[in-house]
Amino acid sequence: MQKTLTIVGGGSSGWMTAIYLNRLFNQSEQRLQIRLVESPDIGIIGVGEATVHSIRFFFAAMGLDEQELLRETNASFKTGILFRNWMAPVNGVMHEYFHPFEQQQLGRQLDISSCWFVQKREAQERYDQGVSLSAALMAAGHGPKSPQSRPYQGVVPYGYHLDASLLARFLRRKAVEAGVEHIQDTVTDVTVQDGNILAVHSAQASYHSDWFIDSTGFRGLLMEALGQDNWQSFEDALPCNRAVAIQRELPKDQQPHPYTVATALSHGWAWQIDLTSRQGTGYVYDGNALTPEQAEQELREFLGWDSGFIKCTHLKMKVGCRREFWKGNCIAVGLAGGFIEPLESTGLHLINLGARLLGTHLMQDKPGQVVRDAYNKAMNGFYQDLKRFIVLHYCLTNRTDTGFWRKAAASADYCEGLPEMLALWKQKICEYHDLAGGYATTFVDENYRYILYGMQHYPELNFAGCDELNQPFEELRRMSEKALQMTMPHGDYLRQYCQQL
Numbered sequence: 394m395q396k397t398l399t400i401v402g403g404g405s406s407g408w409m410t411a412i413y414l415n416r417l418f419n420q421s422e423q424r425l426q427i428r429l430v431e432s433p434d435i436g437i438i439g440v441g442e443a444t445v446h447s448i449r450f451f452f453a454a455m456g457l458d459e460q461e462l463l464r465e466t467n468a469s470f471k472t473g474i475l476f477r478n479w480m481a482p483v484n485g486v487m488h489e490y491f492h493p494f495e496q497q498q499l500g501r502q503l504d505i506s507s508c509w510f511v512q513k514r515e516a517q518e519r520y521d522q523g524v525s526l527s528a529a530l531m532a533a534g535h536g537p538k539s540p541q542s543r544p545y546q547g548v549v550p551y552g553y554h555l556d557a558s559l560l561a562r563f564l565r566r567k568a569v570e571a572g573v574e575h576i577q578d579t580v581t582d583v584t585v586q587d588g589n590i591l592a593v594h595s596a597q598a599s600y601h602s603d604w605f606i607d608s609t610g611f612r613g614l615l616m617e618a619l620g621q622d623n624w625q626s627f628e629d630a631l632p633c634n635r636a637v638a639i640q641r642e643l644p645k646d647q648q649p650h651p652y653t654v655a656t657a658l659s660h661g662w663a664w665q666i667d668l669t670s671r672q673g674t675g676y677v678y679d680g681n682a683l684t685p686e687q688a689e690q691e692l693r694e695f696l697g698w699d700s701g702f703i704k705c706t707h708l709k710m711k712v713g714c715r716r717e718f719w720k721g722n723c724i725a726v727g728l729a730g731g732f733i734e735p736l737e738s739t740g741l742h743l744i745n746l747g748a749r750l751l752g753t754h755l756m757q758d759k760p761g762q763v764v765r766d767a768y769n770k771a772m773n774g775f776y777q778d779l780k781r782f783i784v785l786h787y788c789l790t791n792r793t794d795t796g797f798w799r800k801a802a803a804s805a806d807y808c809e810g811l812p813e814m815l816a817l818w819k820q821k822i823c824e825y826h827d828l829a830g831g832y833a834t835t836f837v838d839e840n841y842r843y844i845l846y847g848m849q850h851y852p853e854l855n856f857a858g859c860d861e862l863n864q865p866f867e868e869l870r871r872m873s874e875k876a877l878q879m880t881m882p883h884g885d886y887l888r889q890y891c892q893q894l
Protein backbone atom coordinates (compact mmCIF):
# COMPACT_ATOMS: atom_id res chain seq x y z
CA MET A 394 0.00 0.00 0.00
CA GLN A 395 1.18 3.53 -0.76
CA LYS A 396 2.79 5.22 2.26
CA THR A 397 2.25 8.85 3.19
CA LEU A 398 4.81 11.42 4.33
CA THR A 399 3.99 14.81 5.83
CA ILE A 400 6.71 17.43 5.94
CA VAL A 401 6.04 20.35 8.27
CA GLY A 402 8.05 23.42 7.21
CA GLY A 403 8.68 25.14 3.89
CA GLY A 404 12.24 26.45 4.23
CA SER A 405 15.09 24.98 2.19
CA SER A 406 15.12 21.83 4.32
CA GLY A 407 11.44 21.05 3.77
CA TRP A 408 11.50 21.65 0.02
CA MET A 409 14.88 20.01 -0.66
CA THR A 410 13.74 16.88 1.18
CA ALA A 411 10.38 16.91 -0.61
CA ILE A 412 11.90 17.17 -4.09
CA TYR A 413 14.61 14.62 -3.48
CA LEU A 414 12.36 11.96 -1.91
CA ASN A 415 9.61 12.59 -4.45
CA ARG A 416 12.01 12.02 -7.30
CA LEU A 417 13.60 8.98 -5.67
CA PHE A 418 10.40 7.21 -4.65
CA ASN A 419 7.91 8.30 -7.30
CA GLN A 420 9.86 8.34 -10.52
CA SER A 421 8.68 5.00 -11.94
CA GLU A 422 5.55 4.47 -9.86
CA GLN A 423 3.87 6.48 -7.09
CA ARG A 424 5.16 4.83 -3.90
CA LEU A 425 5.15 7.69 -1.43
CA GLN A 426 2.51 10.38 -1.21
CA ILE A 427 4.26 13.56 -0.04
CA ARG A 428 2.53 16.58 1.42
CA LEU A 429 4.24 19.70 2.79
CA VAL A 430 2.49 21.90 5.36
CA GLU A 431 3.96 25.38 5.67
CA SER A 432 2.80 28.21 7.90
CA PRO A 433 1.77 31.33 6.00
CA ASP A 434 2.46 33.33 9.20
CA ILE A 435 5.89 32.07 10.24
CA GLY A 436 8.61 33.04 7.78
CA ILE A 437 11.65 31.02 6.78
CA ILE A 438 14.97 31.96 8.36
CA GLY A 439 16.01 33.70 5.13
CA VAL A 440 19.77 33.24 5.53
CA GLY A 441 21.90 30.37 4.23
CA GLU A 442 23.23 31.81 1.03
CA ALA A 443 26.57 30.07 0.55
CA THR A 444 27.05 26.37 -0.13
CA VAL A 445 29.77 23.76 -0.30
CA HIS A 446 30.62 22.17 -3.66
CA SER A 447 28.87 18.84 -3.11
CA ILE A 448 25.50 20.60 -3.23
CA ARG A 449 25.86 20.56 -7.04
CA PHE A 450 25.43 16.81 -7.06
CA PHE A 451 22.37 17.07 -4.85
CA PHE A 452 20.78 19.69 -7.10
CA ALA A 453 21.54 17.41 -10.05
CA ALA A 454 20.00 14.48 -8.16
CA MET A 455 16.89 16.60 -7.58
CA GLY A 456 16.63 17.03 -11.35
CA LEU A 457 17.17 20.81 -11.30
CA ASP A 458 18.45 22.61 -14.37
CA GLU A 459 21.59 24.51 -13.35
CA GLN A 460 21.01 27.52 -15.60
CA GLU A 461 17.45 27.91 -14.34
CA LEU A 462 18.60 27.57 -10.74
CA LEU A 463 21.23 30.27 -11.23
CA ARG A 464 18.79 32.68 -12.89
CA GLU A 465 15.94 32.13 -10.44
CA THR A 466 18.07 32.62 -7.33
CA ASN A 467 20.34 35.48 -8.50
CA ALA A 468 23.19 33.09 -7.91
CA SER A 469 26.91 33.42 -8.39
CA PHE A 470 29.63 30.78 -8.19
CA LYS A 471 31.73 30.00 -5.15
CA THR A 472 35.15 28.37 -5.47
CA GLY A 473 36.07 28.63 -1.80
CA ILE A 474 36.31 30.93 1.21
CA LEU A 475 38.76 33.74 1.87
CA PHE A 476 39.52 33.83 5.60
CA ARG A 477 40.75 37.19 6.80
CA ASN A 478 42.02 38.37 10.18
CA TRP A 479 41.91 34.96 11.88
CA MET A 480 45.44 35.52 13.19
CA ALA A 481 47.14 38.63 14.47
CA PRO A 482 48.46 40.91 11.70
CA VAL A 483 52.18 40.82 10.96
CA ASN A 484 53.81 44.24 10.39
CA GLY A 485 50.33 45.74 10.00
CA VAL A 486 49.39 43.31 7.21
CA MET A 487 46.11 41.46 7.67
CA HIS A 488 46.40 37.68 7.78
CA GLU A 489 44.46 35.88 5.04
CA TYR A 490 44.21 32.59 3.21
CA PHE A 491 41.86 30.75 0.87
CA HIS A 492 40.13 27.51 1.64
CA PRO A 493 39.29 26.19 -1.85
CA PHE A 494 37.10 23.14 -2.45
CA GLU A 495 39.80 21.59 -4.57
CA GLN A 496 41.64 18.50 -3.43
CA GLN A 497 44.93 18.64 -5.26
CA GLN A 498 46.66 15.28 -5.84
CA LEU A 499 49.70 16.22 -7.94
CA GLY A 500 53.05 14.63 -7.17
CA ARG A 501 54.78 11.26 -7.71
CA GLN A 502 56.87 10.30 -4.69
CA LEU A 503 55.00 12.63 -2.37
CA ASP A 504 51.82 14.62 -2.90
CA ILE A 505 52.20 18.34 -3.64
CA SER A 506 51.21 19.33 -0.13
CA SER A 507 53.98 17.22 1.44
CA CYS A 508 56.43 18.50 -1.18
CA TRP A 509 55.51 22.04 -0.14
CA PHE A 510 56.89 21.39 3.35
CA VAL A 511 59.83 19.30 2.35
CA GLN A 512 60.91 21.99 -0.13
CA LYS A 513 60.43 24.63 2.61
CA ARG A 514 58.28 26.80 0.40
CA GLU A 515 56.61 28.59 3.32
CA ALA A 516 59.35 31.21 3.10
CA GLN A 517 58.24 32.23 -0.39
CA GLU A 518 54.47 31.73 -0.69
CA ARG A 519 51.21 30.97 1.12
CA TYR A 520 50.25 27.30 1.35
CA ASP A 521 46.94 27.63 -0.56
CA GLN A 522 48.64 29.55 -3.35
CA GLY A 523 51.45 27.02 -3.49
CA VAL A 524 49.32 23.89 -3.88
CA SER A 525 45.99 24.78 -5.51
CA LEU A 526 44.68 25.77 -8.88
CA SER A 527 41.53 27.31 -7.39
CA ALA A 528 43.52 29.83 -5.37
CA ALA A 529 45.02 31.21 -8.59
CA LEU A 530 41.56 31.49 -10.17
CA MET A 531 40.07 33.16 -7.09
CA ALA A 532 42.95 35.60 -6.77
CA ALA A 533 42.42 36.58 -10.43
CA GLY A 534 38.66 36.98 -9.86
CA HIS A 535 37.93 34.21 -12.35
CA GLY A 536 34.90 31.95 -12.06
CA PRO A 537 35.29 28.16 -11.84
CA LYS A 538 33.74 27.28 -15.20
CA SER A 539 34.85 27.67 -18.80
CA PRO A 540 32.43 28.40 -21.63
CA GLN A 541 32.72 24.70 -22.56
CA SER A 542 31.94 23.40 -19.04
CA ARG A 543 28.86 21.20 -18.85
CA PRO A 544 26.10 21.79 -16.28
CA TYR A 545 27.31 21.14 -12.75
CA GLN A 546 30.92 20.75 -13.94
CA GLY A 547 33.79 23.16 -13.74
CA VAL A 548 37.50 23.53 -14.32
CA VAL A 549 37.72 23.34 -10.51
CA PRO A 550 35.08 22.26 -7.97
CA TYR A 551 32.55 24.93 -7.02
CA GLY A 552 29.41 25.68 -5.02
CA TYR A 553 27.07 28.67 -5.16
CA HIS A 554 25.99 31.88 -3.53
CA LEU A 555 22.17 31.95 -3.71
CA ASP A 556 19.38 34.19 -2.47
CA ALA A 557 17.83 32.08 0.32
CA SER A 558 14.27 33.39 -0.10
CA LEU A 559 14.36 32.95 -3.87
CA LEU A 560 15.78 29.46 -3.43
CA ALA A 561 12.86 28.42 -1.20
CA ARG A 562 10.41 29.89 -3.74
CA PHE A 563 12.14 28.14 -6.65
CA LEU A 564 12.22 24.80 -4.83
CA ARG A 565 8.54 25.15 -3.90
CA ARG A 566 7.57 25.66 -7.53
CA LYS A 567 9.66 22.69 -8.65
CA ALA A 568 8.24 20.45 -5.91
CA VAL A 569 4.63 21.35 -6.65
CA GLU A 570 5.17 20.85 -10.40
CA ALA A 571 6.56 17.41 -9.58
CA GLY A 572 3.45 16.45 -7.62
CA VAL A 573 4.16 17.37 -3.99
CA GLU A 574 0.99 18.57 -2.27
CA HIS A 575 1.47 22.04 -0.75
CA ILE A 576 -0.73 23.18 2.14
CA GLN A 577 -0.51 26.59 3.77
CA ASP A 578 -1.49 26.11 7.38
CA THR A 579 0.00 26.60 10.84
CA VAL A 580 0.44 23.51 12.97
CA THR A 581 -0.59 24.18 16.56
CA ASP A 582 -0.73 20.72 18.05
CA VAL A 583 0.88 17.29 17.70
CA THR A 584 -0.75 14.02 18.81
CA VAL A 585 1.75 11.41 19.98
CA GLN A 586 0.95 7.79 20.80
CA ASP A 587 3.47 5.18 21.91
CA GLY A 588 6.37 7.33 20.73
CA ASN A 589 4.94 7.90 17.23
CA ILE A 590 3.18 10.93 15.80
CA LEU A 591 -0.41 10.09 14.90
CA ALA A 592 -1.29 13.50 13.45
CA VAL A 593 -0.42 17.18 13.44
CA HIS A 594 -3.25 19.67 13.81
CA SER A 595 -4.01 23.25 12.87
CA ALA A 596 -7.04 25.31 13.83
CA GLN A 597 -8.84 23.99 10.72
CA ALA A 598 -7.53 20.52 9.97
CA SER A 599 -5.68 17.41 11.09
CA TYR A 600 -2.97 15.76 9.00
CA HIS A 601 -2.45 12.01 9.49
CA SER A 602 0.51 10.27 7.94
CA ASP A 603 2.81 7.23 8.15
CA TRP A 604 5.91 9.38 8.34
CA PHE A 605 6.57 12.94 9.43
CA ILE A 606 9.52 15.21 8.72
CA ASP A 607 10.19 18.03 11.15
CA SER A 608 11.51 20.94 9.06
CA THR A 609 10.14 23.67 11.31
CA GLY A 610 13.54 25.31 11.79
CA PHE A 611 14.99 26.10 15.23
CA ARG A 612 11.50 25.50 16.73
CA GLY A 613 11.74 21.75 16.15
CA LEU A 614 8.02 21.58 16.84
CA LEU A 615 7.50 17.89 16.13
CA MET A 616 10.71 16.67 17.74
CA GLU A 617 9.96 18.64 20.92
CA ALA A 618 6.51 17.00 21.05
CA LEU A 619 8.25 13.62 21.02
CA GLY A 620 10.39 14.38 24.06
CA GLN A 621 12.35 17.24 25.53
CA ASP A 622 15.66 15.59 26.40
CA ASN A 623 16.87 15.17 22.85
CA TRP A 624 19.32 18.02 22.30
CA GLN A 625 23.08 18.26 22.76
CA SER A 626 24.49 21.76 22.83
CA PHE A 627 27.86 22.60 21.23
CA GLU A 628 28.09 26.02 22.84
CA ASP A 629 31.05 25.09 25.05
CA ALA A 630 33.14 24.59 21.90
CA LEU A 631 31.37 27.09 19.64
CA PRO A 632 30.16 30.08 21.68
CA CYS A 633 28.70 32.14 18.80
CA ASN A 634 24.97 31.95 19.42
CA ARG A 635 23.65 35.06 17.70
CA ALA A 636 23.89 36.71 14.31
CA VAL A 637 22.98 39.99 12.72
CA ALA A 638 22.44 39.87 8.95
CA ILE A 639 22.52 42.93 6.70
CA GLN A 640 21.65 42.86 3.03
CA ARG A 641 23.12 45.66 0.97
CA GLU A 642 23.65 46.62 -2.62
CA LEU A 643 26.83 45.35 -4.22
CA PRO A 644 29.41 48.10 -3.93
CA LYS A 645 29.45 50.05 -7.22
CA ASP A 646 31.64 48.65 -10.00
CA GLN A 647 32.39 45.55 -7.93
CA GLN A 648 32.13 42.27 -9.78
CA PRO A 649 30.71 39.51 -7.56
CA HIS A 650 33.60 37.67 -5.91
CA PRO A 651 33.72 33.96 -6.78
CA TYR A 652 34.35 33.20 -3.09
CA THR A 653 32.81 33.92 0.30
CA VAL A 654 34.75 36.28 2.56
CA ALA A 655 34.85 35.37 6.29
CA THR A 656 36.53 38.11 8.32
CA ALA A 657 37.20 37.63 12.02
CA LEU A 658 35.89 40.57 14.12
CA SER A 659 36.07 41.23 17.86
CA HIS A 660 33.71 38.46 19.10
CA GLY A 661 33.10 36.25 16.08
CA TRP A 662 33.29 36.76 12.35
CA ALA A 663 31.50 38.45 9.45
CA TRP A 664 30.41 36.88 6.18
CA GLN A 665 30.23 38.64 2.80
CA ILE A 666 28.44 36.80 0.04
CA ASP A 667 28.09 38.38 -3.40
CA LEU A 668 24.96 37.54 -5.36
CA THR A 669 24.31 39.05 -8.75
CA SER A 670 21.62 41.33 -7.27
CA ARG A 671 23.09 42.35 -3.91
CA GLN A 672 25.55 41.43 -1.17
CA GLY A 673 24.56 39.36 1.85
CA THR A 674 26.56 40.16 4.98
CA GLY A 675 26.30 39.20 8.60
CA TYR A 676 28.12 38.96 11.91
CA VAL A 677 28.06 35.67 13.81
CA TYR A 678 28.98 36.52 17.40
CA ASP A 679 29.02 35.49 21.04
CA GLY A 680 25.75 36.87 22.41
CA ASN A 681 27.05 36.51 25.99
CA ALA A 682 29.73 39.10 25.25
CA LEU A 683 28.02 41.55 22.86
CA THR A 684 24.50 42.98 22.75
CA PRO A 685 22.67 42.90 19.39
CA GLU A 686 23.10 46.71 19.16
CA GLN A 687 26.87 46.46 19.72
CA ALA A 688 27.14 43.69 17.14
CA GLU A 689 25.14 45.63 14.55
CA GLN A 690 27.26 48.73 15.18
CA GLU A 691 30.48 46.74 14.75
CA LEU A 692 29.22 45.14 11.55
CA ARG A 693 28.15 48.49 10.08
CA GLU A 694 31.53 49.98 10.95
CA PHE A 695 33.29 47.02 9.40
CA LEU A 696 31.28 47.32 6.19
CA GLY A 697 32.26 50.97 6.26
CA TRP A 698 29.89 52.02 3.59
CA ASP A 699 26.67 53.40 4.89
CA SER A 700 24.49 53.76 1.82
CA GLY A 701 22.73 50.95 0.03
CA PHE A 702 21.65 49.02 3.12
CA ILE A 703 18.53 47.05 2.24
CA LYS A 704 17.54 45.29 5.45
CA CYS A 705 18.88 44.18 8.82
CA THR A 706 17.78 41.08 10.78
CA HIS A 707 18.81 39.85 14.24
CA LEU A 708 18.83 36.10 14.84
CA LYS A 709 19.29 33.76 17.79
CA MET A 710 21.05 30.50 16.95
CA LYS A 711 20.68 27.15 18.71
CA VAL A 712 24.08 25.52 18.27
CA GLY A 713 24.15 21.74 18.59
CA CYS A 714 22.16 18.78 17.33
CA ARG A 715 19.61 16.14 18.25
CA ARG A 716 20.77 13.01 20.02
CA GLU A 717 18.13 11.23 17.94
CA PHE A 718 17.32 12.81 14.58
CA TRP A 719 14.87 10.01 13.90
CA LYS A 720 12.43 9.23 16.72
CA GLY A 721 9.42 6.95 16.23
CA ASN A 722 8.01 7.86 12.82
CA CYS A 723 9.47 11.39 12.73
CA ILE A 724 12.77 12.59 11.29
CA ALA A 725 14.23 16.06 11.83
CA VAL A 726 15.91 17.64 8.79
CA GLY A 727 17.54 21.08 8.64
CA LEU A 728 17.67 23.43 11.62
CA ALA A 729 15.11 21.28 13.50
CA GLY A 730 17.78 18.56 13.56
CA GLY A 731 20.79 20.69 14.37
CA PHE A 732 22.92 23.66 13.53
CA ILE A 733 26.61 24.42 13.46
CA GLU A 734 27.62 27.98 12.81
CA PRO A 735 27.86 28.76 9.10
CA LEU A 736 31.63 29.35 8.90
CA GLU A 737 31.99 26.64 6.23
CA SER A 738 28.49 27.13 4.76
CA THR A 739 27.29 23.67 5.69
CA GLY A 740 23.55 24.11 6.48
CA LEU A 741 22.32 23.02 3.05
CA HIS A 742 24.99 20.33 2.93
CA LEU A 743 23.64 18.78 6.14
CA ILE A 744 20.15 18.82 4.62
CA ASN A 745 21.57 17.04 1.59
CA LEU A 746 23.12 14.38 3.87
CA GLY A 747 19.97 14.01 5.96
CA ALA A 748 17.66 13.67 2.95
CA ARG A 749 19.91 11.31 0.99
CA LEU A 750 20.40 9.06 3.98
CA LEU A 751 16.68 9.07 4.59
CA GLY A 752 16.13 7.88 1.04
CA THR A 753 18.16 4.72 1.61
CA HIS A 754 16.88 4.13 5.16
CA LEU A 755 13.21 4.41 4.17
CA MET A 756 13.29 1.84 1.39
CA GLN A 757 11.60 -0.75 3.56
CA ASP A 758 7.94 -0.70 4.58
CA LYS A 759 8.61 -0.99 8.28
CA PRO A 760 12.17 0.04 9.09
CA GLY A 761 12.99 -1.23 12.56
CA GLN A 762 14.93 0.30 15.43
CA VAL A 763 18.17 -0.96 13.92
CA VAL A 764 17.57 1.32 10.91
CA ARG A 765 16.72 4.32 13.10
CA ASP A 766 19.85 3.67 15.18
CA ALA A 767 22.02 3.54 12.07
CA TYR A 768 20.56 6.81 10.78
CA ASN A 769 21.03 8.51 14.15
CA LYS A 770 24.60 7.26 14.47
CA ALA A 771 25.53 8.56 11.02
CA MET A 772 23.86 11.94 11.51
CA ASN A 773 25.53 12.38 14.90
CA GLY A 774 28.82 11.44 13.31
CA PHE A 775 28.39 14.11 10.60
CA TYR A 776 27.67 16.82 13.15
CA GLN A 777 30.48 15.82 15.54
CA ASP A 778 32.95 15.69 12.66
CA LEU A 779 31.86 19.07 11.41
CA LYS A 780 32.02 20.57 14.90
CA ARG A 781 35.67 19.49 15.11
CA PHE A 782 36.45 20.98 11.71
CA ILE A 783 34.86 24.33 12.62
CA VAL A 784 36.64 24.45 15.97
CA LEU A 785 39.92 23.96 14.10
CA HIS A 786 39.45 27.43 12.56
CA TYR A 787 39.29 29.02 16.00
CA CYS A 788 41.66 27.06 18.20
CA LEU A 789 44.75 27.77 16.06
CA THR A 790 44.51 31.53 16.42
CA ASN A 791 47.25 33.60 18.04
CA ARG A 792 44.90 36.58 18.51
CA THR A 793 44.73 37.86 22.07
CA ASP A 794 42.98 41.19 21.54
CA THR A 795 39.65 40.24 23.18
CA GLY A 796 38.46 37.68 25.74
CA PHE A 797 36.70 35.87 22.87
CA TRP A 798 39.97 35.23 21.04
CA ARG A 799 41.92 34.49 24.22
CA LYS A 800 39.41 31.71 24.97
CA ALA A 801 39.39 30.39 21.41
CA ALA A 802 42.61 28.40 21.78
CA ALA A 803 41.01 26.27 24.49
CA SER A 804 38.03 25.32 22.32
CA ALA A 805 39.94 22.27 21.03
CA ASP A 806 39.52 20.72 24.49
CA TYR A 807 35.79 20.34 23.80
CA CYS A 808 36.37 18.14 20.76
CA GLU A 809 37.32 14.59 21.51
CA GLY A 810 40.66 13.68 19.98
CA LEU A 811 41.44 17.11 18.53
CA PRO A 812 44.22 18.09 20.98
CA GLU A 813 45.99 14.79 20.20
CA MET A 814 45.57 15.37 16.45
CA LEU A 815 47.01 18.87 16.75
CA ALA A 816 50.02 17.49 18.63
CA LEU A 817 50.45 14.83 15.93
CA TRP A 818 50.25 17.43 13.14
CA LYS A 819 53.12 19.32 14.72
CA GLN A 820 55.29 16.26 14.07
CA LYS A 821 53.93 14.99 10.75
CA ILE A 822 51.85 16.12 7.80
CA CYS A 823 48.08 15.69 8.24
CA GLU A 824 46.87 12.63 6.28
CA TYR A 825 43.64 10.82 5.56
CA HIS A 826 44.46 8.02 7.99
CA ASP A 827 44.83 10.47 10.87
CA LEU A 828 41.11 11.15 10.50
CA ALA A 829 40.08 7.54 9.89
CA GLY A 830 37.11 6.19 11.78
CA GLY A 831 35.30 9.50 11.47
CA TYR A 832 32.36 10.49 9.31
CA ALA A 833 34.31 12.61 6.87
CA THR A 834 32.08 13.67 4.02
CA THR A 835 32.99 16.98 2.53
CA PHE A 836 35.93 17.88 4.76
CA VAL A 837 38.81 15.45 4.56
CA ASP A 838 42.55 15.70 5.11
CA GLU A 839 43.09 18.14 2.22
CA ASN A 840 40.58 20.52 3.79
CA TYR A 841 42.20 20.14 7.19
CA ARG A 842 45.52 21.03 5.59
CA TYR A 843 44.16 24.26 4.09
CA ILE A 844 43.06 25.35 7.57
CA LEU A 845 46.03 23.99 9.54
CA TYR A 846 48.61 25.48 7.19
CA GLY A 847 46.57 28.58 6.44
CA MET A 848 46.73 29.17 10.20
CA GLN A 849 50.43 28.28 10.17
CA HIS A 850 50.16 25.14 12.27
CA TYR A 851 53.09 23.60 10.41
CA PRO A 852 54.72 20.22 11.12
CA GLU A 853 58.33 20.58 12.21
CA LEU A 854 60.06 18.29 9.74
CA ASN A 855 63.71 17.49 9.60
CA PHE A 856 63.96 16.21 6.05
CA ALA A 857 66.05 17.43 3.14
CA GLY A 858 64.28 18.19 -0.12
CA CYS A 859 65.57 17.60 -3.66
CA ASP A 860 64.94 18.95 -7.16
CA GLU A 861 62.68 16.04 -8.09
CA LEU A 862 60.18 17.24 -5.47
CA ASN A 863 59.78 20.54 -7.29
CA GLN A 864 58.08 18.73 -10.19
CA PRO A 865 54.47 19.11 -8.91
CA PHE A 866 54.92 22.89 -8.57
CA GLU A 867 56.04 23.13 -12.17
CA GLU A 868 53.05 21.06 -13.22
CA LEU A 869 50.68 23.20 -11.15
CA ARG A 870 52.14 26.36 -12.69
CA ARG A 871 51.39 25.03 -16.18
CA MET A 872 47.89 23.93 -15.14
CA SER A 873 47.19 27.34 -13.58
CA GLU A 874 48.22 29.16 -16.75
CA LYS A 875 45.93 26.93 -18.80
CA ALA A 876 43.04 27.27 -16.33
CA LEU A 877 43.34 31.06 -16.40
CA GLN A 878 43.10 30.97 -20.18
CA MET A 879 40.08 28.65 -20.15
CA THR A 880 38.11 30.64 -17.56
CA MET A 881 37.11 34.31 -17.43
CA PRO A 882 36.28 37.04 -14.92
CA HIS A 883 33.40 35.81 -12.78
CA GLY A 884 31.04 38.71 -13.58
CA ASP A 885 31.69 38.35 -17.33
CA TYR A 886 30.90 34.66 -17.20
CA LEU A 887 27.64 35.24 -15.32
CA ARG A 888 26.66 37.92 -17.82
CA GLN A 889 27.55 35.99 -20.96
CA TYR A 890 26.73 32.41 -20.09
CA CYS A 891 24.10 32.57 -17.33
CA GLN A 892 22.10 35.61 -18.45
CA GLN A 893 22.89 37.20 -15.09
CA LEU A 894 23.88 40.78 -14.11
Ligand code: FAD
Pocket residue numbers: 401402403404405406407430431432433434435436437438439440441442443444557578579580581608609610611612614636675677708710726727728729735738739740741742
Ligand atom coordinates in the same frame (compact mmCIF):
# COMPACT_ATOMS: atom_id res chain seq x y z
P1 FAD B 1 13.55 27.62 8.20
O1 FAD B 1 14.08 28.32 7.04
O2 FAD B 1 13.48 28.37 9.51
O3 FAD B 1 12.09 27.14 7.83
C1 FAD B 1 11.16 26.74 8.81
C2 FAD B 1 9.82 26.49 8.13
O4 FAD B 1 8.95 25.90 9.10
C3 FAD B 1 9.12 27.74 7.61
O5 FAD B 1 8.54 27.47 6.35
C4 FAD B 1 7.99 27.96 8.63
O6 FAD B 1 6.85 28.55 8.04
C5 FAD B 1 7.70 26.52 9.02
N1 FAD B 1 7.04 26.41 10.32
C6 FAD B 1 7.55 26.74 11.54
N2 FAD B 1 6.63 26.51 12.48
C7 FAD B 1 5.54 26.01 11.84
C8 FAD B 1 4.26 25.59 12.26
N3 FAD B 1 3.91 25.66 13.55
N4 FAD B 1 3.37 25.16 11.34
C9 FAD B 1 3.69 25.09 10.02
N5 FAD B 1 4.90 25.48 9.56
C10 FAD B 1 5.80 25.93 10.46
N6 FAD B 1 23.41 27.34 5.57
C11 FAD B 1 24.17 27.24 4.47
O7 FAD B 1 24.15 26.20 3.80
N7 FAD B 1 24.99 28.27 4.10
C12 FAD B 1 25.08 29.42 4.80
O8 FAD B 1 25.82 30.33 4.38
C13 FAD B 1 24.30 29.55 5.97
N8 FAD B 1 24.33 30.68 6.70
C14 FAD B 1 23.56 30.77 7.81
C15 FAD B 1 23.66 31.91 8.60
C16 FAD B 1 22.93 32.00 9.78
C17 FAD B 1 23.06 33.21 10.63
C18 FAD B 1 22.05 30.94 10.16
C19 FAD B 1 21.25 31.03 11.42
C20 FAD B 1 21.94 29.81 9.36
C21 FAD B 1 22.70 29.71 8.19
N9 FAD B 1 22.64 28.58 7.41
C22 FAD B 1 23.44 28.46 6.32
C23 FAD B 1 21.71 27.49 7.70
C24 FAD B 1 20.49 27.60 6.77
O9 FAD B 1 19.91 28.87 6.92
C25 FAD B 1 19.46 26.53 7.07
O10 FAD B 1 20.09 25.28 7.14
C26 FAD B 1 18.43 26.47 5.97
O11 FAD B 1 17.90 27.71 5.67
C27 FAD B 1 17.31 25.52 6.33
O12 FAD B 1 16.43 26.09 7.24
P2 FAD B 1 15.14 25.26 7.63
O13 FAD B 1 14.36 24.94 6.40
O14 FAD B 1 15.53 24.10 8.47
O15 FAD B 1 14.33 26.27 8.56
